[in-house]
Amino acid sequence: MNKFRKNAALRIAFVSILLSSIASPISWFVAREHAEESIVSQAIEETDRLLHHQDAINLSGKNAVDHAMLAAKTIAGGLFDIAEIYNKEGLKLAESMTKEGVAIENHLPKHGKPSYTTASYESMEVLENSWIMRVFVPLRNTAKDLSEPITGYFEGVRVVPAWQKDMIFENSLISALMIGLASLLCGASIYPVVIYLAADNERKAREVLDSHISMMEALGRAIAKRDSDTGAHNYRVAWIAACIAERMGLTGKSMQSLIAGSFLHDVGKIGIPDAILLKPDKLNSDEMNIMRTHVEQGMQIVSGMGWLDEAGNVVAAHHEKWDGTGYPHKLKGEAIPLAARIFAVADVFDALSSKRPYKQPMQFDVVKGILEKDTGSHFDPSVMEIFQTMAHNIFYRLEKCTETEARELLEDRVRKHFGL
Numbered sequence: 001m002n003k004f005r006k007n008a009a010l011r012i013a014f015v016s017i018l019l020s021s022i023a024s025p026i027s028w029f030v031a032r033e034h035a036e037e038s039i040v041s042q043a044i045e046e047t048d049r050l051l052h053h054q055d056a057i058n059l060s061g062k063n064a065v066d067h068a069m070l071a072a073k074t075i076a077g078g079l080f081d082i083a084e085i086y087n088k089e090g091l092k093l094a095e096s097m098t099k100e101g102v103a104i105e106n107h108l109p110k111h112g113k114p115s116y117t118t119a120s121y122e123s124m125e126v127l128e129n130s131w132i133m134r135v136f137v138p139l140r141n142t143a144k145d146l147s148e149p150i151t152g153y154f155e156g157v158r159v160v161p162a163w164q165k166d167m168i169f170e171n172s173l174i175s176a177l178m179i180g181l182a183s184l185l186c187g188a189s190i191y192p193v194v195i196y197l198a199a200d201n202e203r204k205a206r207e208v209l210d211s212h213i214s215m216m217e218a219l220g221r222a223i224a225k226r227d228s229d230t231g232a233h234n235y236r237v238a239w240i241a242a243c244i245a246e247r248m249g250l251t252g253k254s255m256q257s258l259i260a261g262s263f264l265h266d267v268g269k270i271g272i273p274d275a276i277l278l279k280p281d282k283l284n285s286d287e288m289n290i291m292r293t294h295v296e297q298g299m300q301i302v303s304g305m306g307w308l309d310e311a312g313n314v315v316a317a318h319h320e321k322w323d324g325t326g327y328p329h330k331l332k333g334e335a336i337p338l339a340a341r342i343f344a345v346a347d348v349f350d351a352l353s354s355k356r357p358y359k360q361p362m363q364f365d366v367v368k369g370i371l372e373k374d375t376g377s378h379f380d381p382s383v384m385e386i387f388q389t390m391a392h393n394i395f396y397r398l399e400k401c402t403e404t405e406a407r408e409l410l411e412d413r414v415r416k417h418f419g420l
Contacts, residue, residue: 008194016187020180027179031172036133039158040121042079044137047154050074051085057139059087059152068094068152076101080135080156087152090114100159104130114138114153118146131160216260219267219301233350235406236398238262240346241339242413243394247386248342255417258339261302261314263410265343268298268315295319295328313337318344323377333380341380345371345387348378353395364395 051057056071058064068085072094075083081101085094090113097105107126114136122134135156140148160168223234241262245255269277272294276287283291298315317331317340324332352367362370368391375384398406 005195008198009191012187012191012194016184019187020183023183024176024180027172027176031175032168035168035171036121036123039160039164040133040135044119044135046079047075047135047137047156050078051139051154056085057141057151059085059093059139065093069096072096075156079158081159082155082157084155085152086114086155088150090153093152097157101157103127104132104157104159108132108134108157114155116153117150131165133158133160216263219264223266223269232403232406233354234263234266235403235410236350236354236401237265237343237346239406239410239413240350240394240398241343242410242417243390244342244346244383244387245339247390248383250338251417254339257311257313258342259410259413259417261311261318261339262343262346264298264302264311265314265318265347266294266298267301268294268296270301271297292319292327313339314343316340318347320344321378322380325377336380341383345379345383348374349387349391349394350398353398361399364392367391367395 051071054067054071054074056064056067059068061067064087072083072085073096076096077098082097082105083095084092086092104126116136117138119135119137121136123131124134125131135154135158137154137156138150139152139154140146140150142148238259242255242259245258250258272291276283276290279287295316295318299312302312302315314337317329317336320326320329320331320336320340321344322333322336322341324330349367349371352362352370353364355361368388371379371384371387371391375381397409401409
């Protein structure tokens with residue numbers, strides 16, 4: 001399992017377990033509440049029927065107490081263990097209770113005269129493992145018509161028997177487990193979809209990235225057609241710059257931009273006339289001015305290309321110098337983009353170390369001496385400090401390196417930093 005799949009599996013599992021741990025208790029609570037409400041609704045309905053049957057709804061007549069007593073005795077021992085009936089003024093007319101009711105009666109919270117207008121209930125625990133439900137019902141001639149005047153009050157207490165508690169517990173547990181299982185199954189079913197979509201996106205991203213790199217190489221080859229040494233030079237300097245940047249901790253977009261900018265640093269030379277670009281002798285001042293326009297022409301080529309925008313840091317500033325004497329903008333010190341400062345070291349090092357139409361390669365000690373002399377004027381001292389620890393190995397690695405081998409070196413850096 002690769003890193004992405006492992007991370008995706010862990011995250012989906014975490015979210016699924018989290019949802020399960022949240023949803024299951026909620027499901028438990030809702031299932032228990034629903035069970036309680038069902039019991040209470042059934043009790044209220046049955047009580048209303050018995051009260052009407054015993055003529056204990058209208059509690060203002062001379063036989064009100066007798067009717068209330070008879071109704072209370074009938075109700076107690078059925079769905080309720082304590083039955084209390086009050087008149088509309090809140091005076092208790094009758095009370096009856098079972099043995100279980102007697103045991104808990106003194107442990108119930110006390111309350112004043114009833115004055116409520118809607119039915120309600122309380123669920124509580126009294127004594128040890130005694131779960132009770134206490135019901136409060138205003139009495140009306142028609143229970144469903146709340147506009148009818150209240151004729152009295154009924155209060156009942158039910159001690160939930162062990163079998164009913166077990167049934168509610170089991171039903172609530174099953175409901176909670178089903179919700180938890182559903183959450184886990186949902187996560188399990190989402191995982192392959194996420195992996196498929198991620199793989200598809202990764203494939204498309206790689207295709208886009210591959211097309212970008214192919215475009216970069218095509219531009220490099222176009223430059224190489226103009227300058228016989230530029231092709232190998234582009235591979236070498238991009239590789240050297242990447243090696244330095246790795247030691248300096250560059251990663252991600254910064255590294256990608258450095259590699260692309262290094263490879264395309266001279267892309268503007270496409271617009272320089274052959275007579276100047278390929279001249280074996282030293283350029284005169286007018287020719288040098290024309291040659292220097294390759295920076296601006298290079299920026300025009302890479303700007304607006306999205307993924308190559310940051311490569312413009314190298315293209316635009318690779319001829320700037322640490323002391324501000326470079327061109328085209330005479331940037332100084334850290335005003336020069338770091339990528340351009342890194343590339344400047346790689347570019348000059350390769351130019352001195354390799355064969356050009358107008359010169360032979362210099363020996364390592366000579367190249368090292370020139371770079372050290374120009375540190376602080378041409379080159380950023382902090383970049384040179386890093387490069388000096390690598391220069392010897394880089395020199396001998398590239399000394400007899402062919403263009404194909406240089407390309408392979410760069411491709412290795414591209415695969416690493418572009419995620420190929």
